[in-house]
Structures are given as structure tokens and as C-alpha cells.
Amino acid sequence: MIRLTICGIVSCLAIAARAGPSGQAPVTFKIVKESAGMTTAPPAVRVLTAAEQWTLREGRTWSGQNGREIFFTLVPASADAALPEVTVSAAGVQPVRVIVGKSDVPFTRQGDQVRFTLVRDTRNAMLLNQVLHDSEGGLPIHLYHNWLIRQDGPFHGKPVPRVEARAVPNYLVAAREALKLMGRTGPKDEKDFEGSITLMGFEVACARGHHDYPPHVHVMLWVPGYVGGEVPHFYLDAAGRIVRNSFGILGDEGGKFPDRGAVIERKRKRAGEYGPGKPCGLYDLKERLAVELTITEDGGLQMARPGALPYLLIADSAGADRGVLVRQGDKTLVRACVDDDAEKGLTVVTVEHLAGQKVVRTVRQEMRYDPFTGLAPQAAKGKP
Template structure:
């Protein structure tokens, strides 16, 4: 029977098809130097086609942040509202992109841009540095954000320091072996340098402590992902390798066993070996040039002594000041300073080449 003239229309169903929705994490941060206070909460009436989820592997509340988990319609312009109560929520992020927000009393409103796929990395706390052929990701081990496998027990300070030092030492080895230039020139992908997260972002367990150096093939069609595990003494134990994109099982390689990383054509790009003493060697694609990464003391948490062929040996030490948002990298006498947002981890230091005057450029 048709509705009579002038009667109110029936309310639309609030459920949107799940196959046309994506997951998003929205991270709310307080004013710098302030605690987050109480939890930020989603206002369902602001988006009846959205659903708030409460998976503890994604949702997060601590004095640093509120991380809200939602399923939202794919590819839509959405204005979302949240209640803040007495929470200090001055900033909002999706992945590493900051969104403008409006706060009126205890209500927050923000415009969510159209999303084509899941956007769940707002829960991470890391700084990324991109160079030719290489992406370096340094995770900040904040005990206040500890979660997942690191939620309780002794916090892995030694392993976290070792991972920082090893990550930048591998970066230096890549430069001395010419690997970044090589993978860029051959167009075979990007070398990824990473440590381990201690805050369980987006259900990423990332335990036990380890470092990575793997080649992500072009178009992300495959990779061999090494996990060089770090013992509580700051030395390396085994390399557990996950293989994606081609039909091969994972591997576990102990001390003295080598893993050669290949490109999509099956060519050797570099080889890692954990030594009998828990150190590390990296050999270039020609199988001749080798860098040795030795602990500068009892373990890698005290630094890395890097020796690469005819290059002078250097000691590499990394300091991460999470209060000031400063990463200091000492490579022998060379001191690098990288500044980042101490709340989000986003790199603040300029990471783009200096432009040349137009009058000096040669035409293509």
C-alpha cells in the first residue's frame, strides 16, 4: 500500500554492503605535550552507512592517542563526527596524512577523503626515509604505546637499540655496495629496511625482535622477506624468511647459512649471512664486494662496526630522542640529524633534492 500524501518516508536501512566498504583507522592526537585524556568516540548518526569496530588489534586508547576503527563506504566523501568529552584531540590522521578537523565544544567533525582500499596504518609510530632504491622505516619504541606481544614483561630496549643501529648500518652498506643505485637502474623494485614495531599496529605482531632488509619487487608481485632475529644480548640468531609471490616455502637459516635475495628474473641481488658469532655480512650482486657488520662492543645495541672492502671502517650509532623528535645518526665522524613529528612519527626534515635554477638545466 502506498504511503499517504504528506506522510514521512520510511527510514533508509543503515547497513551498507560490506563488499563496497573499506576499513579505516583514524588516529586522534592531543596538543603537543598534553595527554590524550578520555577516549574519542564515533557518532553513528553522522554516517549511517559506517560501522565502528572494536577489534583490540586495531582500536587503541592510551595517553598518547585514540585510534578509532571504522568500516566506511568505498570511494565516498564523508563528513564524520566524534565526541571528545574531556579528551584532548587536536589532530587527526589517516595513515600518515593529517586531516583538518573542527571542534565545537565536545564534538569533532572532519572530512574523510574517498578511500579506494583499507587505510589502517594510522596506528603505526615510525619514521620513513626514502632514498634512491631504498626505503628505510625506523620504528619508535615508545613504552607507553606498547601492545600485542610487547604489552607486558620486560620492554625490549636492548633489541630496539640494536635494530636502530643495524637498520642504519645496512643503509650504509647499501650505499657502499651501490645496491640502491643498482635496483633503481635495473628497475627491479625497492629495498626495504625495517626494524620491529612494539605497539602492535594493524594487528602486526612483529615479534620476536628483528630487523629486515628485503627487496620488494616492482608492482609488489613478490619478495623474500628476511627477519634477522635479535637476542636479548643484542646479537643475531637466525634468519626466518617468508616468501611471497612465487611458489616456494619459507626458510629458517641459522648462523653460517647464507640467503641470496633474487630479483623477478632470478638474478642474485645481494646475499646475507649471519656469522657464527651473531654478526652479519652482506655481499653485492657480483658475489665479490662484501660488507661486514660487527657489534661495536658486546652487542649491536652498542653500535655497529662496518667494514666494506677498501672503504675505511666506521662505527655507526643511532640515538632516537622521542621527546624532541630527533634521530641522530653517527657514521664515524659524520653526524646526521633527522627531525620528525614526535606525535605521529612523520619525517619533518626535508627529504627532497635541492632544485637547480632553470637556466642551468639541460633539455631532455
């Protein structure tokens, strides 16, 4: 269920990342190095069998290496292309795993050459994400695990977005908590709009050409079939403050919903750049408001629902990378803090409920995952 949800989201946001030049789904694989370091010669891949049926997809985010991984993407000529045997040169490093998509495969090594056979796993080997569920009925959060050694695409050569990478999940959990307080937005709630408010982060790897830059927070509205969905991108500055919103509408590139043409045209009149003080409403296909989002002058995000007082997401006194507060008026209700150690494969979420300046209840979640696949051995568990 998690994989289908994520694939649906990625297919809408980054269609180019789904398929190679042949139109077929690519296969990305990686060699995991025993310890941090770069190869002493540029890594190269050689297709030993069925070579005429596979094409190397070159270029950043498709093929390359970082401190712990060598990765390549091959594109089949057809959906039933024979699975090839390949070798990868990995001079000067010790390979400990070969992962095709999300599947570990056996390999042999002779000198600098690592040899293995592809499997038909088209999952994106360089995209590490999970869904953080909420046992208290809140919205699921689509988290990207940003190990900063994977910084690629538009992030390559830029300052490491350490603060922003820590701040984004804090905003997402704070948004989940604010929406719970508003009510009628959760996955099992009776809603007064059609669709799902969706919370999602960003990825520094920009895997397979998904140029997810600069760092940002998504608070989106998915409608049935996605077409006509509304997608804000709340971009952060280097201090972790929200400074602008690039707002777009998902179109019908596949032509599956011709009856939505007029609706999409009306929606797109609202698309564009939103700065502080300009409300951005998210509306369903029948033009019913799900939530209104407004950036504040001090770098926060105000969230409002019809008939309810607004809530403010704002950095705590130590900065948004240390925690994000949920406030209503002059009252601080919640503090959200996420520590995602992508090298260890452990996410720890701490939500503190406050009355005045006092913490009256703390909820913690832990989510473990393989740092090279993003796959979890078990679902996240709430610990009141």
C-alpha cells in the same frame, strides 16, 4: 613519493591492515593528551551522524589508548560514505589535538566529550614512519619511530624492547653503508639484478593488526610489482644480537601476475627458518643473486655480493643498541649509530668512517618529525 613507497610496502606485508570487514579502507583517528596519563573511565566513541554507514573496529591495535593518545578506527560501508560527526569521551585528561589519519582537525570540548568531524584521510594514524635518504647515493631506509608507550598487539604486556628498538636502526644504517661499499646496489646505480634491496625496521604499535613481532631487521628484495619479492625477518634477542631469520616470498594473492606462478613456487622452496651459518640468498625473478645474507654465531650478519669480499655487521663493544660496526676481514671500516627520540620527534644518525682505530670522517644526518603523525617539516640533511 614517500607515502606511496611506504603504503606499497605495508600493503604487501600486512594486507589485513588495509581494509576493514566491509573491504573499505578504515579511518583511524586519535586524541592527543596534554600530558601523560590514562583516562579515569574507559574512552568511548559515538558516531552522531551517518552512523549507519560506519562501523567501529574494536580490538587491540585498532582502538584503545596509551599514555599520550586515545585512538579509534571506523570502517565505512562504502567508499563514498558520508563523513560523520563523532564524539569521544576522554574523562580525566586534557585533549590538545585531534588527528584523523595524519590530518589535524578542529574540535570542541564540553565536559569529558571531544567533538569533531572526520575527514577522508585513511593514512594510519598509529603508524609513524619516514624514509631516511642518503645524500651519498646509498639506499633509502624505511624507519619506524618506536615511541615505546605505543607498545601494542603481541608486544602488549611483554618486557619493553628498549635495546632492540635502538639496535634495529643501527643495523639498518650499517647495512646501507656496507651495501655502498659493495657498490651497484644504490637507487641510481647500474645493477646486475632487477629490483631494489630494501631496508626496513619494525613497529611496536603493530598498528591495524600488523603484528610486527618480535623485533627484527628487514633486508629485503623488492621486485617489480612486489609479487615474488623476498622478505627475510632477522630477529633479535634481548641483547640486540641477530639470532634467526624467518624468510618468506611475497605471493600473488591479487592474481595480477599469473605468469609468475612457477617462479614463486620455485622461490618458496627456499622459504623457512634460517639459523646461524645458513646463507639466505635474495634472488630476482630471473634468479640472479642480489645479495647473500648469513647470520653469524656471534649474532652478526654477513652480507656478500657476487665477486666481492663479504662484509660483517656486528655490535660494537658497548652493544648493538649503542652502535653497529661494518667490518671486512680484520678491519673495522664503519660505525653506525642512530638516536631516534620518538617523544621529541628527532632522529640523529652518525656514521663514522675508520682507518685502523682512528675516525677519519664523520657524517651526520638529522631528521625531524611530528611525534604524533610522523610527518617531517623538511627532508633529512647530510652534514659532513
